[in-house]
Amino acid sequence: MIGCGSMGGGMALLFAEDGMQVALSDPSEEAMDAVIAKAEQSGYNGRMTKHKDYDSLCKSLSSPRLLIFSLPHGNVGDKVLEGLLPHLSRNDIVLDCGNEHFANTERRQEKVKNTGIRYVGCGVSGGYQAARAGPSMCPGGDVSALKELLPLLEKVAAKDKAEKPCVGIIGKGGSGHYVKMIHNGIEHGMMSAICEAWGIMRKMGMEYEEIGNVFSQWNSEGELRGTFLISIGADLSHKREPGNDGKAKEDPNNHPLVLSEVLDKVVQDVTGEEGTGIWSNTEAIELHVPASTLNVAHALRLASAFRGDREKANDAFDGGFPPAQMDINDKTAFLEDLRKATYAACLASYIQGFNIIARADQEHKWEIDYSQVWQIWRAGCIIQADYISDEILAPVLKSKPSSDDLNLNFSSRVAQDVRRCFPALRRVVGKAIETDQVVPAISATLEYFKIISGTDLPTSFYEAELDYFGSHMFDKKGDGDKEVKKPMEGKHHFEWKPATSQ
Ligand code: 6PG
Secondary structure (H helix, E strand, O other): OEOOOHHHHHHHHHHHHOOOOEEEEOOOHHHHHHHHHHHHHOOOOOOEEEEOOHHHHHHOOOOOOEEEEOOOOOHHHHHHHHHHHHHOOOOOEEEEOOOOOHHHHHHHHHHHHHHOOEEEEEEEEOHHHHHHHOOEEEEEOOHHHHHHHHHHHHHHOOEOOOOOEOEOOOEOOOHHHHHHHHHHHHHHHHHHHHHHHHHHHHHOOOOHHHHHHHHHHHHHOOOOOOEHHHHHHHHHOOOEOOOOOOOOOOOOOOOOEHHHHOOOOOOOOOOOOOOHHHHHHHHHHHOOOOOHHHHHHHHHHHHHHOHHHHHHHHHHOOOOOOOOOOOOOOHHHHHHHHHHHHHHHHHHHHHHHHHHHHHHHHHHOOOOOHHHHHHHOOOOOOOOEHHHHHHHHHHHHOOOOOHHHHOHHHOHHHHHHHHHHHHHHHHHHHHHHHOOOOOHHHHHHHHHHHHHHOOOOOHHHHHHHHHHHHOOOEOOOOOOOHHHOOOOOOOEOOOOOOOOOO
16 A cells, blocks of 8 residues: 555555454555554554565565555656555556546556556545445556456445445546546535525525534435435534533533534645546536536635635625525425535536546547446545436436436436426526525536536527637537538538628
């Protein structure tokens, strides 16, 4: 296990728990000692060794060696691989379990190709606790390596309700890391929608615990049932500081709600350590996939991170546009609308994520096995959503879907839910906008479903303007979609403003 931080350390313990011998490597001896101490506390004595250099690490392993990376993405992985290579032999496997960019994974796969060393990119989801208890894992790369690895990974991966492991062979190349990256893009869309719903409930005058109870209810039945992010939302809404006497008790002054003390600032490392959310959105844009729920979720997170800038703009705007208290006549009915609107945004996040994966899969020829993508997201991961998995994804993904099937917007089952939720979504957005609530992902979802299914978009005017100033050319009504293969064939141009003679 190379990298003994919270994820690597957790996975090392998980493997040891399963009876395996684990050799640790980390620049911090303290980090390795902490993992070994935990192993000993848990009774896995003698199953872990620590190594200060790659020579000792690699000599301690039988062949073919399995080297698991749990490292930050980018240069670190390159340096570690570079350092390891002289000590590795043909058929050894590197299983990269970090949140690595798929292009780095593919570059490394290419680098080791002629050495016979096999480099597998494996997304690991569920956070540090799942790393210890059993994460959802999505490995991609060399098929021979994946087949060798699978029995091992199946032992430690999360298990769904039918006790099936949430791991499987995803596809070739960097597909494993790609799918994990999009998992995180979906995660961010869902988290935005859920926090926006929470903000609305706060402005409806609801207390933290009451909102927690609503989330519990949402998680127990209906379209949001079994949604991990809703379930933890219910849990964290009730958590209080231990207080001075060290015990959580009912005195609210002594035991404030932890959530009430959390600042509205979701930082990500913007100094060059780009994260999966950024990559997911970059990919959507580069692959020409409309993914507005994911895009604006990311924008909200970015704006939130720059708290100082928001404070300055707030001064400039003389107090800005703070959300007003909402005056809701029928609270039960509005909460039901809000539940449906939140579901619509979670569903849209999934749809957009799959559209990005499908487009990339076609481009990179990864031959992704979508039934495995379905399986790995059944449990253990952050975007686990039982209703979406059972009702929406299973019918499509379990039987070898065509690329058309993968566009869930063409599915009659999705259409049924979108049509049912759309009026509620419209009412929530309308009311939220009237009262200046912050609802980027929820309102972008309303727009998304309108634009992806609209056949009379205002973009006729957009196209005409482009033709006016840029001779962009346009299709005439009735030309349909025939431009796909040869973009300019059959296009029209009109001299909107005849050139003045010189
Ligand atoms: C998971 C999470 C996890 C997390 C990352 C990214 O599946 O366990 O997706 O990978 O989200 O730590 O964090 P950022 O969202 O800050 O990039």
